[in-house]
Amino acid sequence: MRSDGSREAKIPTAWPWSVGRVCSPNYSFEIGSWVFYSLVTRSPAAWGFTAVGAAQMAVWSRQKLRRYKRKFKTEAAFTATHALVPGVF
Numbered sequence: 573m574r575s576d577g578s579r580e581a582k583i584p585t586a587w588p589w590s591v592g593r594v595c596s597p598n599y600s601f602e603i604g605s606w607v608f609y610s611l612v613t614r615s616p617a618a619w620g621f622t623a624v625g626a627a628q629m630a631v632w633s634r635q636k637l638r639r640y641k642r643k644f645k646t647e648a649a650f651t652a653t654h655a656l657v658p659g660v661f
Contacts, residue, residue: 583640583649595640595652596633603629603656630656 594600603626610618633655644650655661 583644583647593651593653594658595637595655596629599629599633600656630661 603622606618606622606625610622637652637655640650640652
């Protein structure tokens, strides 16, 4: 988002952000990878870690969406409508 070295935040427009109208696809992919890891290991500890991590990333994502909506509310290029999962959350 800041490839030119400036401190100015820009609207994310790369592939994961533009497809699903999600604010934090990186968190969505990370949660998905932890779910897959938990399925493979079948460990209750892994499931616990996945649940706690997903809850924390959901909080961060919701905050990021609020911040982006405030900052980019007048720009047509901003299309994120959900925090983590398109159509759900």
